[in-house]
Amino acid sequence: MNALLKFAGALVAMAGLSAPALAQGSIVSPGQSSTGTYMDYMKTVYARATGSESLQVPLTSFDKDFTLTGLAAESWTQSADGLTWTFKLRDGLVWSDGQPLTSTDYVFALQRAATSGYDFAWYWDFAGGIKNWKEVTEGKADVSTLGLKAVDDKTIEVTTNAPKPYLPSVVSLWYPVPKHQWDKYGDDWATNIDTVITSGPFILKSWVKTNNAVVLAKSPTYTGPWPAQLDELTIDPSFGDPAVGMTAYMAGDVDMTGLNAGQIPVAEQRFADQIRKNAVFAVSYISFDLNSPPFDNVDVRKAMYYAVDRNELTSTVLKNIAVPAGSILTPGYPGYNPEIAAQAVYDPAKAKEFMAKAGYPDGKGFPDVEIWYREEGGYNSAILPPMSQYLQAKFKEVLGINMSIKSMPTKDWMDGLLNKKNNLFIAPYEYDYLDPSNFFGIFYNGGRHDYHIDAYDKLVEQADSNPVWEERVKLYSQAEQVLIDNAAIVPLVHPITMMLFSDKLGGDAASPNKQGFTPQVGAYFNTHLTKQ
């Protein structure tokens, strides 16, 4: 009865609702996560609400050719000792409530992140290298000792532990938090559409929390570079699954959609001119517990390194939704070294030799092992399951290894990785900022894996702080050579995503870049789209 009453009530309530008509220049695009907490990138990255990064203006950003561009920051300089960076903000930047956007809003964002628990704190510690970051997050030093200073309303000074020549790239993920609004509402300013104010090219017009869908509208107060060209942008995660997105795309409900492996042949046949490819700056690799048998033996790991036919894997099983990976860096990514990548060849004879050298000729005596991968949405969902089956077959065929596969939810997978509940994993990683240090950081001194390879760590440290780009690249290559010589990881593939873009979409962001790819990067993408 209770349920019936509620049901009757719901009927009455719903009958009054109707969807608003779409405005001119309005685009509907798929989002990622159907749950989101705070509309504030600086409060949480992994659980942020849809559109958080389109509402605020970062200091810098990248265009589709990955050229670094100043957004809120008009200019930046590095001190002679390389330890201090000074960023100058543009004139005329304001919050959507009319209050001026100042350096305090940026400094406050990171001060709060360092003191209140931020799920992206590693980034500002490792990538940012901000002075005293670690001490402040651990409560051992006061927040005033952080290497951050609002010198005046327009000037931000950042001091790092060691020279960070790539800091302007790192600050592409540094968004402001409206201090005056936070003083009134605390963190809850970012949970309520009425109190969310914005500094970027869009304002928040509506936010359905139940599925984390938002409608953004062009900000009337934004004066910086890259203003919105669209009147309205709907980002709706319920279109995110290609199975849903593709049919909605065909019915005209959404202007772009991701494709899964099964849909690609259909799309190539029917919508060939609407396909947009993107080489994601990401890598999938095998990682080991280097201290547990049988993977504590470098020869076993090398055997696996040579037992994978990456060309066969990508061209057959993966149907070209990925390209072979010989390096942790993607072709086209700064610092990519083709000579490093060329070493990852398929050589079954060599693989067998290493196996025999390790004491397991033709896999005899080798224990049964299990490889763990995590269930994911997005491009990885199409890659990881078939790839693990390919590896299973290949390791059996070439090495005589019996390997079973376990697919698990992300949290369980991460728990297994961190607490060493298994010794063999497939791990994917996508870049956060455009510098080789990003990928080298994941193997640095217990970063993501419990890897402590002294020679590697020292080279990465030197590379990170070296001001001369050519020397840095050389040092990173040497560091990667150490990884290869230790066979600490087995690089597998770099993903390629495929999307359909409606032919009504226009603007710079809808057409491919110099490499023929159409990346959907940060602040650039949403502000460089138009619709006829």
Next chain:
Amino acid sequence: MILYILKRLGSIAVTFFVVSVAVFLMMHAIPGGPFDGNDMPLSEAVRAKLMARLGLDQPLYVQYLNYMWGVLQLDFGVPYQSPGETVLQLLANAWPPSLLLGGLGVLIGAPLGILLGMAAALRRNTWIDYIASGIATLGLTIPVFVISMLLILVFAVWLNWLPASGWGKPERWILPIIAYAAIPLATYARYTRSAMLDTLNRPFVTALRAKGLSERRIIFQHVLRNSAIPMVTVFLPMFIGTATGSIFVEAMFRVPGLGSFFVSSIENRDYPLEMALVLIVTLMFCIAYLLSDIAYALLNPRIRVEGRQ
């Protein structure tokens, strides 16, 4: 009767308590917490701060008692997935779409299923029976996401009669309601057919026919009523199961409903929401079975709720 209901309410309280303890323990036994599972591990200091913010640094029994004390006052806490609102506010937003579509699905599917089952039983082993049984078998065996996909392809993409998905205007409700109706329709068709065949073969039907009652009165007044017990048994649990939303139907039709929260609360280790959903559904099922038992007595005077005949 009143004593019986009181006794049953007592047992519901015990069930509620046992379920709450079991679910609470299982929930916390799953590896990883609400802040694990990101691409890079959290440092201990950061993790400790985040856990303390949600009170997860306290001993488990304290967390349980705090939560249940809140529940007794109808405070189910704040969902980790959606700070800025309470669990009850989240349910108030997410449930109505599921209740509307799922509820209508059952309310439309079940009577149609009964009609189909009746037709099959009364025209046993004819083409009507074969078609009805075929529909029922298909409805139960084709996964609901396949039915949903086919509905979208046919009615939205090919015929262009209805919107593919979304929420808001009533024309967007039609396809998900049909998808929701498939299982109740199929289930009811099968139950009704077998229960009616069973009843039709009983001696009292022959006696009624011998008395000269019209076939219509025999079917509607006697056979249907005597076949109703299994239909009553499945109705409320089916209603609850469907009206709390299906993750598949809601994902395919992009309904901002409750279905996905059953999964996302576990995936995100959203303890308050997970507990709230399990406790509320437990309570609803307990009450549904109680109401079903009472309905048995009303339908068949020979059944006494206290177990005496």
